[in-house]
Amino acid sequence: MSKKVMLIDGSSLIFRAFFALPNLTNADGVMTNGVYGFLTMYFKAVEEYKPDYILVAFDKKTKTFRHKEFEDYKANRDKAPNELNYQFGILKDILDSLNVRYLDIDGYEADDIVGTFAKIAKDDGLDTVIITGDKDYFQLVNEKVVVYLTRKGISQMEEITEKTIKEEYGLSPKQLIDVKGLMGDKSDNIPGVDGIGEKRAIKFIQDYGSMESLYENLDEISGKKTKENLENSKAIAFLSKKIGTIVTNAPVEIKLDDIRVKEPDLNSLKEKFSKYNFNKFLEKFEDSEEKIKKSLDFSYEFSKNYEIIDEIQKSQNFYFKTIYDGENYIHSKPLFIAIKSDTSKTYIYDLDDDFVKNFKDIFEDKLINKVSFDIKEDIVLLNKIGINVELPYDDVMLMHYLIDPSRSSYDIKALSQVYLKYEVENKEVLLGKGKKKKLFIDLNKEILGKYMASTLNAIEDSKDILISKLTELTMFDLYKDCEIKLSKVLSEMEIVGFVCKKEELEKIKEEVSVEIKSLEDDIYELAGSEFNINSTKQLGKVLFEDLDLPIIKKTKTGFSTDAKVLERLRDKHEIIPKIEKYRELFKLKSTYLESLEECIDEDGRIRSTFKQNVTATGRLSSTEPNLQNLPIRTDEGRKIRKAFKADEGKILVDADYSQIELRVLAHLSDDKKMQDAFSYSVDIHTKTASEVFNTPINEVTKLQRSEAKAVNFGIIYGISDYGLSQNLNIPRKRAKEYIDNYLNTYPQIKEYMKKIVDKAKEDGFVKTIFNRRRYVPEINSKNFNVRSFGQRVALNTPIQGSAADIIKYAMIKTYENLKKSKIDAKIILQIHDEIILEVGKEDENKAKEILEKSMQDAADLKVPLLVDIDSGDSMYESK
Incomplete structure (x- = not known):
């Protein structure tokens, strides 16, 4: 049997794996999905083909000889994300331990390295298999060369031979170069001939055998436009063919003997597989005794x-x-x-x-x-x-x-x-x-x-x-004292559920339906016609053609009518506020009122699924249905809470933390001014307004307090001057002044923000008060937008994550203290900073006392944790 050479397009495979697989990171937050996918395909191919020689070829970032021929070659390609770029280094490091040679050459692509070695192998009488995700390699197929093409992510591969190419295209592999010359290649920005796609290009080469023969017989071509395009694009067609041809004489400096399969460096390999959590691949190097033992374990x-x-x-x-x-x-x-x-x-x-x-x-x-x-x-x-x-x-x-x-x-x-x-x-x-x-x-x-x-x-x-x-990672205490104990609390919340009255939802739905119909009539009258208000296309025509309102934004499919566009048109026509109200009520009816009805169990309770493992900050999430997202900003939305009631003979007790994230910020930054405000029960937003606007505290206006509140919470989320200007509808310059004044007012917060970003850049992660980690690889990205996102994450996570941890500890303390007290009271819902109990009416006061104390004692901060608490027969009354 002839010996086999395996040539792998490393760049193609790692790119495919990176975009096909979900984010996969090791315990240090290093993204490894591209490398993991490459190795999965690599080992599968090695097991199937059992090669005697292996070479992995990579593209170099430098320009190639093709760019000299055509400057815009691959000009349409986006830069690879930073999270993929560093994986090339990880892969090469692992290939070193596998004792597998890899190669890249200035001025040439991976295709050319593979093409050159495929020719060398053929000349030596060896069989070659090429592993790639790129169909361009089909041109290299011959009686000694097959292509192993990745399909459907990384899970399927297809063997391409001369026979399969003949069956699919009716051509020889070499003739596919002529097809590419005519049709071009959008992915590589190779132009080709205008108006000629793959089907027509294949038919021309089937009929004439080559581009040269086609152009020699141009008079025979039917269709005036096609003929003109071919004539006008002759130079482009032959240029496209030239740059689409894989080189088979690249200046490679290693020989076939240099890529002979060798035994891996097992110690080094184990260390690297362990570092990147690739333990699955280690079994390929275990001896048979270990494998037999493992199979017995699965009995x-x-x-x-x-x-x-x-x-x-x-x-x-x-x-x-x-x-x-x-x-x-x-x-x-x-x-x-x-x-x-x-x-x-x-x-x-x-x-x-x-x-x-x-x-x-x-x-x-x-x-x-x-x-x-x-x-x-x-x-x-x-x-x-x-x-x-x-x-x-x-x-x-x-x-x-x-x-x-x-x-x-x-x-x-x-x-x-x-x-x-x-x-x-x-x-x-x-x-x-x-x-x-x-x-x-x-x-x-x-x-x-x-x-x-x-x-x-x-x-x-x-x-x-x-x-x-x-x-x-110093998180075992967080796991044992918080997450594990919380799973018991959440399971009981899921078992108990929350009473929801269908008749109340029906009543609200009827009221909303009447208002929606009234709004529809008003909108049709103002528009001068009836149309589908929920259709962006029809609404766009009414607003920007029939009513001739100023066009704010266009999309690929027509006029934009999103919320921001309507907001900017609000004072241009009286139809706009009615459309906004209509959308709000329509969403309320379809997303909440109708869907909640379907979620009520036979016993009259809704049971939501509470998930601990969804958010990177540690916040809980609620699904099927999401009870943490019940609308509260409008009167109609708040009415939905009337349907969520206490069971007969019981009452709801509702407590939530007052400004917990700002209190966490005061603790983390150790800012004395902010700590004093909380310690002496001064309204923090009024205090901030007084400082930022240089106004006596007793003269602060409602507008000033509202704007200070936006700055306070904006700082937590790393808001920019542009973001604040959009939120407050003020000029960007004034928004920048607000932020600057704020940071000058609270200098220790300013210092904390700088330190936390610098530390995240150095460590690659940030932590909450309780040592919960979140990795922030984006913070060192070369891309400004990605890096800015990373900085916002670094600023926000310690604050929002610590607040999430505190509410979890509060739930655990409340649960345990209620159990000890043996009163009739259970936690039935958590909404971020809010805990709701269902309590026997005779135990209301005791339950309030336990809930308030449990929440206040959940964490030891440098400022007090303040809890607002109330009760009522429904969520509407208890809040």
Whole structure:
């Protein structure tokens, strides 16, 4: 058999991986998705083709000989993001440890290096496989060269041979260069001939064999315009062909023998894979004994045997995961549970009465530690069959979230990819999605068993690694004292739910519908015609053609009618305020009133899902439905809160922190002026207005206080003078004066802001008071907008994140203190700085006392935490 050469377009593969995969970062916040995707494709190709020689070719950032021929070559390409640029260095570092040669050459592209080595290999009688995501390489295919083309992200690859090219194009590989000359290539900014696309270019070369022959027989071409375009673009066509041709004689200084496959430097490789959390790839270098041992670890048994209980009681620790079918666990029935001890295989049980009888005491034992992935989900599911999961327990998902808080999602597959030497499939991959989605109940036992066993092994194998990382990052206390305890609080909130009266929603909807109809009639009369008010196109025609209002902004599809445009037109025509009001009420009806009705369970309660792992700052989020986003800015919006009521014989107690983020800022910056204002209960916005506008405190106007309030909160979010000018509708120059005066008024805040940005640039992350980390790679970006975003994140996260931590600790303290008091009171909702209880009327005063004290004692700041508290039969009354 002929020996094989594998030539890899490194630039193509890492680019494809970077944009195909979600953000993947290591524990230090370094983005690694491009490298991870490259290595996934690399190892897959190596296993399939078993090459004897490997070379990875890269583009250089310098201009090539093609730019000398055509200055605008690739001029349409955006610069690669900084988060991708530094991954090239990481990849080359790993290739060094793999003992794989890589090459880039001034004036040439990766294509040319690959083309040159493909020719060298052919001349030596060797077979070559090219790994790339770029179809340009098809021209290199011959009897000794195949292309392995990436398709659909990084998961699929297709082998391209002379036969497949002939079948698809009806041409030889070399003739594809002529096709490119005629049609050009938009991705590389190669012009080609006007009006000739791929189909026509292929037909011309099929008919005439080459561009040269086509131009020799131009008189035969039908179609006056096509003929003219070909004549006028002859020079461009041949230039396009020239710059689209891959060079096969680039000045490479290494020989075939230099790219022979060698043994990797295992110690170095392990260190780098560990650093970047690529442990999955290490299994490729394990010996067979290690692999056999690992496969034995994934053993499972569908069982009615409860002997594992003895092992659990001895070790005081076990791993588990509950399985359900349905879109949301809150409204689903639990099906199976997988359980594993430190020394056993995985046992899978039906969740029947027999299971409850045998395992209830184990899950409710306050000495036995339980470990799962997303344990809040398990707590809610097991509650349905009468099992109350008690602390202590661990959740590896929450650990992963704390270590890497900026991920778009967290699942067992991502966890295993980052921390383990094997990869576990996630639920979506196992069941599929859309119309073809399967149910767990329909899976055959072998597939279900392997899935559950691998999941439990991943939970077990990652736990100590994650705890070690949390300890290293000084976040273990935050995990143990805050996030884990909070999962119990949130699970009970999801179990209890919030009473929502459908008849109240219907009443409000009817009132809103009447007002919407009245507004419609007024708008049609003012417009002089009836039209779809919700259609941007139709509304744009009415405003800017029929009514001839000044055009503020145009889009690709026509006139913009967004909120900012309407705001600028408000005083131009009386129709505008009515359209704004119509939009507000229409959204209220469709987004809230109608959708909330659908979320009410049979017992009259709405149960929202509270998520701990969505925001990078640590704030909780609420979904399905989002109860943290109920409208409060308008009278109609606030009316929705009338539907959220206390159960019969109970009352709602509602408490929220007063200006908590500004209090956190006063603490972090140690600014004495701001601390004094809070300590002596001076209104902070009036105080700020007095200082910024140089006005006696008793003469501050409502407008001045309002503008000072905008500056106070704007500073927290790193607002610019432009942003403030837009918020307050004032000139940018005046907005800059406000910010400058503010920073001069509070000099220690100014100093703090500079220090926190500088520290973020140096460390790559910022921290809250409780050591919650958020990585800010954007802060060192060369792109101004990206860097500015990073600076805003660095300023805001310690403040907003600390406030989020405080409210979490307040919820935990409230929950624990209410339990100890044994009164009839439960937390049913948290809205950022606000906690709502449902309380038996006889326990109202005691509940208020516990809630207020728990919130005040949640953190020890240099300024007091002030709590506003009230009560009522509905959210509308209690706020």
